[in-house]
Amino acid sequence: MKSINEKCCVQNFVVIVLVLLVIFARVNLAKSSEESLSEEETQTQSVPTSTRRSITTAGLSSILNISQSCLNWTDHPESAVGNCSKLTRYGILRCYGGMNNLAALSKVDKQFSSAQQMVLCGWPQNVFNPLSELQKLPRLRSLTIEYSGFTEFIFDFPEMFYLHTINISWTNLSYISARTFKRVHPLKVLDLRWNQLIQLDSPLLLPRSFEQLYLAGNPWNCTRNFKWLLLQPEKGRLVADRDELLCTDRKYKERQMLLVMHYKLVLKRECLSHPDLQNCTCLMHHILPKSHIPLYTVNCSHMRFYSLPAFLPDNTTTLFMNDNLISDINPLRYNPHYRNVIDVQLENNRISNVDDLENTYWLQNFRLFNLRGNILRKLHVYALDNALNENGNAVFLLMSRNPWHCTCKFGMRLRELLTKYREIVKDATNVSCTYMQGDDLHLAKVLSLSRHDICNVSVESSSKIHPIDWLNAVLASLILLILGKLAFDYYHYKYYGKVPWIVMKMP
Numbered sequence: 001m002k003s004i005n006e007k008c009c010v011q012n013f014v015v016i017v018l019v020l021l022v023i024f025a026r027v028n029l030a031k032s033s034e035e036s037l038s039e040e041e042t043q044t045q046s047v048p049t050s051t052r053r054s055i056t057t058a059g060l061s062s063i064l065n066i067s068q069s070c071l072n073w074t075d076h077p078e079s080a081v082g083n084c085s086k087l088t089r090y091g092i093l094r095c096y097g098g099m100n101n102l103a104a105l106s107k108v109d110k111q112f113s114s115a116q117q118m119v120l121c122g123w124p125q126n127v128f129n130p131l132s133e134l135q136k137l138p139r140l141r142s143l144t145i146e147y148s149g150f151t152e153f154i155f156d157f158p159e160m161f162y163l164h165t166i167n168i169s170w171t172n173l174s175y176i177s178a179r180t181f182k183r184v185h186p187l188k189v190l191d192l193r194w195n196q197l198i199q200l201d202s203p204l205l206l207p208r209s210f211e212q213l214y215l216a217g218n219p220w221n222c223t224r225n226f227k228w229l230l231l232q233p234e235k236g237r238l239v240a241d242r243d244e245l246l247c248t249d250r251k252y253k254e255r256q257m258l259l260v261m262h263y264k265l266v267l268k269r270e271c272l273s274h275p276d277l278q279n280c281t282c283l284m285h286h287i288l289p290k291s292h293i294p295l296y297t298v299n300c301s302h303m304r305f306y307s308l309p310a311f312l313p314d315n316t317t318t319l320f321m322n323d324n325l326i327s328d329i330n331p332l333r334y335n336p337h338y339r340n341v342i343d344v345q346l347e348n349n350r351i352s353n354v355d356d357l358e359n360t361y362w363l364q365n366f367r368l369f370n371l372r373g374n375i376l377r378k379l380h381v382y383a384l385d386n387a388l389n390e391n392g393n394a395v396f397l398l399m400s401r402n403p404w405h406c407t408c409k410f411g412m413r414l415r416e417l418l419t420k421y422r423e424i425v426k427d428a429t430n431v432s433c434t435y436m437q438g439d440d441l442h443l444a445k446v447l448s449l450s451r452h453d454i455c456n457v458s459v460e461s462s463s464k465i466h467p468i469d470w471l472n473a474v475l476a477s478l479i480l481l482i483l484g485k486l487a488f489d490y491y492h493y494k495y496y497g498k499v500p501w502i503v504m505k506m507p
Contacts, residue, residue, distance in 0.1 A: 073121035123148035222247035406433035408455035
């Protein structure tokens with residue numbers, strides 16, 4: 001009897017061990033399956049968005065599970081009503097066109113809040129509120145939002161203690177603040193490619209463990225401040241695709257952002273290094289498309305300059321010196337820093353002479369020369385005429401609001417010059433001059449003056465008779481006297497037969 005009982009105990013023990021082994025094997029198999037699926041989903045999320053867009057649908061299925069992508073999301077039946085579905089117990093939560101059934105789903109599935117990955121396709125609203133939408137999923141590890149029309153996050157992301165990967169692509173997102181992702185503590189990868197982001201004036205506030213930020217494919221406006229990419233190397237290195245960032249604004253269209261920011265920093269350093277330009281404004285206004293040479297503008301207007309700056313950064317093409325006290329423009333003649341300057345604004349200064357620019361390289365190659373509001377009275381018209389005739393770049397020459405002194409000779413030549421180059425001298429109709437003796441305030445439009453206006457009421461003709469006019473009058477009187485004498489002698493010879501007495505005295 002005792003042996004039978006022992007035998008039964010052994011058999012029961014073996015059965016219990018076998019049952020425990022089966023249960024343990026099933027648990028491990030389920031756990032392994034879920035970890036494998038989770039790893040597969042994470043790998044799917046790590047595939048760059050641009051790669052997913054550049055391959056065909058057939059090739060896509062070999063890289064990632066098609067059920068984890070937003071491609072063709074409108075084909076899913078849930079998209080018609082904006083519902084979500086959960087693919088695995090602790091796996092992916094997929095939402096198409098909204099999250100209308102989220103409350104009902106949470107009641108049916110008690111493990112709903114344990115979802116580790118979320119794919120949101122086609123968010124229907126203009127804004128997205130992470131604070132209210134993501135707090136329902138505190139254990140979320142990966143978030144993907146694609147093909148959506150929202151333009152901004154109305155609140156920053158809430159505190160998340162598991163979310164390490166965020167992919168927001170192919171949306172109308174146009175603005176994010178530096179603090180948007182600050183409270184996502186474990187964040188390591190942030191993919192913001194192919195949205196509508198225009199500016200990012202300061203680096204994002206991200207956790208110390210952060211690894212990669214992707215920003216390519218956005219219409220960046222490079223006239224904004226992106227210098228932090230170079231000034232803060234530890235932040236700039238986090239932008240994994242920084243070499244692919246392109247500008248789309250009108251000024252720097254299709255130029256590399258890093259190149260634009262590099263030139264801006266070089267220009268700022270050069271302007272601050274020279275005392276003449278420390279109070280001036282230095283800007284880069286263009287980058288040539290093929291050579292990628294930057295073109296700079298220096299603005300020193302309203303700075304009480306008495307002369308042109310002795311130094312300009314290389315590749316400076318435009319110089320503003322309006323409303324200063326400048327009287328000397330000789331640097332345009334001999335200073336090598338002005339070699340590439342083609343636009344010079346010198347309005348409202350004290351310039352009285354530009355004849356020193358005669359036969360210079362600068363005068364024969366300028367594009368814009370603004371001399372309005374100075375104290376010019378005369379210039380060498382022939383020299384300016386020759387320069388404009390040889391200059392194929394000249395577009396603007398402004399000469400009005402100067403006290404031009406129109407003598408007969410200069411006034412007529414100035415009028416001919418303005419008429420000939422009226423398309424270049426844009427303010428030709430407003431160029432006025434003094435033309436009456438002793439009346440500097442008597443101004444008249446040069447183009448409206450005739451020769452009679454200038455020459456008959458000029459200083460030479462109104463004060464006294466010119467000696468040449470006296471000589472002409474004497475010569476005319478002598479001619480009349482000789483003709484009269486000939487007529488008299490002819491009359492006496494014909495009717496009286498007498499020849500002039502001087503003929504009788506001739507041998």
